[in-house]
Amino acid sequence: MSDSSKNRVLIVDDEMPARTIIRSYLEHFSDIEIIGECANGFEAMKAIRELNPDFIFLDIQMPKVNGLELLEVLDNAPYVIFTTAYDEYALKAFELNAVDYLLKPFSRERFGQAVEKVLDKIRKGEPNDNLIHQKIRAENAELLNRIVVKKGSSMSVIPVQEVLFFEAQEDYVMVHTTQGRFMKNQTMHFFESHLPDDTFVRIHRSYLANVEKITRLEPYDKDSYMALIPPDHKLRISRAGYKKLKDRLGF
Incomplete structure (x- = not known):
């Protein structure tokens, strides 16, 4: 007792x-x-x-x-x-x-x-x-190779290569993965600075995408594009993000 x-x-x-x-x-x-x-x-x-x-x-x-x-x-x-x-x-x-x-x-x-x-x-x-x-953690320059997430009362460790993209949501970041989506009480800047920049690209102020998961780019309007990530995600690409993608993917 x-x-x-x-x-x-x-x-x-x-x-x-x-x-x-x-x-x-x-x-x-x-x-x-x-x-x-x-x-x-x-x-x-x-x-x-x-x-x-x-x-x-x-x-x-x-x-x-x-x-x-x-x-x-x-x-x-x-x-x-x-x-x-x-x-x-x-x-x-x-x-x-x-x-x-x-x-x-x-x-x-x-x-x-x-x-x-x-x-x-x-x-x-x-x-x-x-x-x-x-x-x-924010002051540690070491790159992340995994992300710990919680769903209900359980905790999971997700390798970063399973992340599809990160989405900014006010003071939080939604992590979209092959196992579902999870909220993290961190900033987009933290993830952008702690993930390999040859794999994760800030394609828009709201999105940090795993370029290995992008299957296609589609025109959105005259001067912008959408990134398609299976199974059904369509992410806006800003002009600056499109330039980063071109530089990274060499097209």
């Missing part, structure tokens, strides 16, 4: 030794209850939804779904203390005022500082910055 007077924490890390260390360090905090452990993002999504932890320890580098991808698909993310063996995100996380960031291997003292920081936020009822992971 869970103790409602304690702060509830979930440990998410694919490595058992790392989870064991966190668990042992937490034994010294009488006001914290460990409500579960997860070895991957799929398990974590289910556990966060069902158990509603106050905060989580989250490894960034994990197989299948990494920590940042997990946070992207959570509607209401808890407070997060990032843990990782790689420091490529560390400086950005600190500059952006993340709750905290533990670089493995971390000492008991450093661990305690991170825990006290998140407990202080919980006591004060400070709002959680759920956009912190997006800010970190």
Whole structure:
């Protein structure tokens, strides 16, 4: 039975030794209850939804779904203390005022500082910055090779080559894929700058298309065209987009 007077924490890390260390360090905090452990993002999504932890320890580098991808698909993310063996995100996380960031291997003292920081936020009822992971991700220049999406209570990993096109929809982006369409709380600029430009072309302010999926171009009016993408998508092409297509496809 869970103790409602304690702060509830979930440990998410694919490595058992790392989870064991966190668990042992937490034994010294009488006001914290460990409500579960997860070895991957799929398990974590289910556990966060069902158990509603106050905060989580989250490894960034994990197989299948990494920590940042997990946070992207959570509607209401808890407070997060990032843990990782790689420091490529560390400086950005600190500059952006993340709750905290533990670089493995971390000492008991450093661990305690991170825990006290998140407990202080919980006591004060400070709002959680759920956009912190997006800010970190946006500054990372690494190209995407997959996109994590959520539909209902399930999560899927879609290789970028299965994406037909991206469609701008106000503050969101609709990702049209061979498996259906999915909403992402990111910008067209993010996807345009994080996808291979020899495959994805901004054909219109509203569309970023996978040129390998375009089967035909049709005239729309005197000076513009439509891109046809099976099974039945017809996308407007702007003048600038048509020039990019010509340059990319060499016609």
